[in-house]
Amino acid sequence: MLPTKERLKENLERVKETIRESCLKAGRGADCVKLVGVTKTKPPQLLRWACELGLCTFGENRAQEFLKKWEELKDLPIEWHFIGYLQTNKVKYLVDKVALIHSVDRPSLVDELQKRVSKKGIEKFPVLVEVNVGGEETKAGVSPEEAPRLLEYLLEKAPNLEVRGLMTVPPYRENPEEVRPYFAALRELRDRLEEEFGLRLPELSMGMSHDYPIAIEEGATIVRVGTAIFGARD
Incomplete structure (x- = not known):
């Protein structure tokens, strides 16, 4: 069931308060x-x-659904993020509409993004590298071991893409505390990559409704929260 505007307001205030407490x-x-x-x-x-x-910052997982919403909500000052698995044939529809793509995970996607971004005349387009920290076969993302290679590929082959950091969707655990090691692993990987490549990767996109306070304690700079604000998915 969808929340009323009043319930949405309460949910949003609660999430923002939890974020403040976790940051402090x-x-x-x-x-x-x-x-x-x-x-x-x-x-x-x-x-x-x-x-x-x-x-006014929203993350969408599916290109088609995103495009419909983008069209319908053009009158609002929305900052759109794309956070789901991105098929290369959908890239051309997104690059001039989203502020950040969280899910870069393979060279073929890097190539397509570079091609489309350059075609649109965008000097620097921000992306995050998605890392599969839990090694789950059902999830997208490059393995932590392969991450340096993908970053190297981005730096060499994609001058118009700006790598801002890393993203992960860790394994689900009933007790959010058990997810902490995965968040710590992403932060440690980021630190190693910064040192190895001599560049800044300021963003860590990690933490969802169930575990975002733990993610913040482990260094998240972006949290992706759905259920805690908008209610459970139908």
């Missing part, structure tokens, strides 16, 4: 994290309400 607990500034509302399967009206309530 981790010894970071109260606004240390960017909140991305995950809106897969949610109707445009909910996004409209959320934006009126102060959350």
Whole structure:
């Protein structure tokens, strides 16, 4: 069931308060994290309400669904993020509409992004490398061992892509505390890559409704929250 606008407001305030508390607990500034509302399967009206309530950054998982919402909500100052598996044949529809792609995980996608971004005349397009920290076969993402190779490929072959950091979707655990090692592993991998390549990778996109406070304690700079704001998926 979809929340009322009043319930949405309460949910959003609760999530923002939890983010503030988690940032302070981790010894970071109260606004240390960017909140991305995950809106897969949610109707445009909910996004409209959320934006009126102060959350105008949304993450979509599917290109077709995203394009419909983008069209319908063009009048709002929305910052769109693409956070799902991205097929190369969908890239051309996204690059001039999204602020950040979280899910770069293979050379063929890098090639297509570079081609389309360059064609659009975009000087630097921000991306994150998706890492499969749990080694789960059902999930996308490059393995931690392969991440340096993919980063090297990006730096060599994609001058118009700006790698801003890493993203992960860790294994689900009933107790969020058990997910902590996966978040720590992504942060440690980021630190090693920064050292190895001599560049800054400031963004860590990790943590969802179930575990985002733990992710923040482990260094997340972007959390992707859906259910805790918009209610369970239908």
